[in-house]
Amino acid sequence: xxxxxxxxxxxxxxxxxxxxxxxxxxxxxxxxxxxxxxxxxxxxxxxxxxxxxxxxxxxxxxxxxxxxxxxxxxxxxxxxxxxxxxxxxxxxxxxxxxxxxxxxxxxxxxxxxxxxxxxxxxxxxxxxxxxxxxxxxxxxxxxxxxxxxxxxxxxxxxxxxxxxxxxxxxxxxxxxxxxxxxxxxxxxxxxxxxxxxxxxxxxxxxxxxxxxxxxxxxxxxxxxxxxxxxxxxxxxxxxxxxxxxxxxxxxxxxxxxxxxxxxxxxxxxxxxxxxxxxxxxxxxxxxxxxxxxxxxxxxxxxxxxxxxxxxxxxxxxxxxxxxxxxxxxxxxxxxxxxxxxxxxxxxxxxxxxxxxxxxxxxxxxxxxxxxxxxxxxxxxxxxxxxxxxxxxxxxxxxxxxxxxxxxxxxxxxxxxxxxxxxxxxxxxxxxxxxxxxxxxxxxxxxxxxxx
Ligand code: GDP
Numbered sequence: 016x017x018x019x020x021x022x023x024x025x026x027x028x029x030x031x032x033x034x035x036x037x038x039x040x041x042x043x044x045x046x047x048x049x050x051x052x053x054x055x056x057x058x059x060x061x062x063x064x065x066x067x068x069x070x071x072x073x074x075x076x077x078x079x080x081x082x083x084x085x086x087x088x089x090x091x092x093x094x095x096x097x098x099x100x101x102x103x104x105x106x107x108x109x110x111x112x113x114x115x116x117x118x119x120x121x122x123x124x125x126x127x128x129x130x131x132x133x134x135x136x137x138x139x140x141x142x143x144x145x146x147x148x149x150x151x152x153x154x155x156x157x158x159x160x161x162x163x164x165x166x167x168x169x170x171x172x173x174x175x176x177x178x179x180x181x182x183x184x185x186x187x188x189x190x191x192x193x194x195x196x197x198x199x200x201x202x203x204x205x206x207x208x209x210x211x212x213x214x215x216x217x218x219x220x221x222x223x224x225x226x227x228x229x230x231x232x233x234x235x236x237x238x239x240x241x242x243x244x245x246x247x248x249x250x251x252x253x254x255x256x257x258x259x260x261x262x263x264x265x266x267x268x269x270x271x272x273x274x275x276x277x278x279x280x281x282x283x284x285x286x287x288x289x290x291x292x293x294x295x296x297x298x299x300x301x302x303x304x305x306x307x308x309x310x311x312x313x314x315x316x317x318x319x320x321x322x323x324x325x326x327x328x329x330x331x332x333x334x335x336x337x338x339x340x341x342x343x344x345x346x347x348x349x350x351x352x353x354x355x356x357x358x359x360x361x362x363x364x365x366x367x368x369x370x371x372x373x374x375x376x377x378x379x380x381x382x383x384x385x386x387x388x389x390x391x392x393x394x395x396x397x398x399x400x401x402x403x404x405x406x407x408x409x410x411x412x413x414x415x416x417x418x419x420x421x422x423x424x425x426x427x428x429x430x431x432x433x434x435x436x437x438x439x440x441x442x443x444x445x446x447x448x449x450x451x452x453x454x455x456x457x458x459x460x461x462x463x464x465x466x
Contacts (some may be wrong), residue, residue, distance in 0.1 A: 139447025233282030
């Protein structure tokens with residue numbers, strides 16, 4: 016028998032008016048009965064709420080509302096009791112302690128969701144999306160997590176697995192029951208279209224997973240440029256608040272400043288780097304090294320130039336370092352006379368003035384455009400979003416590519432089934448149809464307590 020687990024499910028103990036303590040397992044109602052003022056609570060109907068007191072040695076500990084939810088129509092598919100108690104730290108912990116004294120065990124992080132998964136209430140993809148949902152900061156992140164949770168992504172993976180399994184079973188029939196061969200003869204040629212179809216769908220899923228990652232984690236934007244071109248002013252203009260230090264003394268913004276905004280539903284994580292230049296000043300040097308490192312870490316870099324100055328050698332260097340189509344040049348101070356000569360580059364160029372808040376919208380739009388996120392169809396946000404899922408999809412694609420190659424080399428079809436099965440298994444692992452205990456433990460440990 017599984018033991019009965021308990022945890023505080025709400026956050027910010029001591030701040031909110033109410034806390035919820037959740038208990039799941041066969042003994043939930045028995046344990047509640049022992050500590051609740053209403054001694055008939057064990058007979059209560061499922062999905063009902065009851066008023067009463069948590070008692071300890073005849074003493075009233077707290078006035079509470081208790082929800083009773085009987086298996087199997089619950090989050091974990093087990094009997095669940097939720098106690099709505101007062102939000103104080105001491106009270107909540109006292110009740111938790113009493114429940115543990117009466118036989119419940121403190122849940123490990125993610126254990127409720129793990130049980131939901133093990134009891135077949137959620138698949139692995141859906142379970143992982145609960146964590147994403149809890150961490151969502153933007154609407155798009157929420158939609159993405161909900162689409163996982165409601166099974167849209169699962170359907171996509173399942174349909175691919177169905178295609179592979181159909182092919183596998185046709186091949187097996189050909190081998191084991193050659194008398195049926197007339198009906199569905201499998202040849203090198205007639206398996207090609209299905210293989211190509213699966214390959215293309217997988218490639219699309221992997222390609223789109225990049226969008227999923229960006230929606231989930233946000234776009235990391237590094238703002239670079241030599242001192243005094245207006246990086247901090249630009250950051251402030253983007254943030255529309257005064258987070259960065261703005262000054263005309265060179266090299267003040269030594270440490271990178273990070274701040275986030277949500278633009279068109281996408282989280283932009285902005286980093287204002289220290290000016291990159293050769294310097295003998297040790298403190299400044301640390302900043303410079305950090306900047307170079309940040310360019311590497313960033314998803315996109317904005318190089319800020321001064322419209323009122325000619326391009327320096329350092330800036331020409333920087334242009335070379337970051338010259339790829341994804342990055343952006345922002346020519347700042349366009350309110351001042353133009354001294355900067357036209358620049359030859361593959362990058363998009365936006366001109367404006369950080370001080371006068373000109374060109375800022377255009378710049379933010381350009382960031383979104385460079386990632387092709389401007390026309391996101393919210394209903395189709397069903398990308399794979401974490402490394403585990405993406406790695407497995409890539410492995411499945413690898414398997415399919417090998418099958419296609421071997422098929423071209425005229426390798427007997429029954430030998431191809433080995434690699435086809437691996438593709439099917441790898442896709443299965445994404446939704447947890449095929450798993451190792453260790454993997455499952457690992458996934459659920461990342462959850463917060465009480466979930
Ligand atoms: P950073 O060292 O690159 O971070 O540059 P700052 O943001 O500290 O700006 C340096 C100086 O340029 C400050 O005096 C700003 O007020 C000024 N500045 C920033 N943007 C503009 C602009 O668009 N036009 C003009 N005229 N001055 C600006």
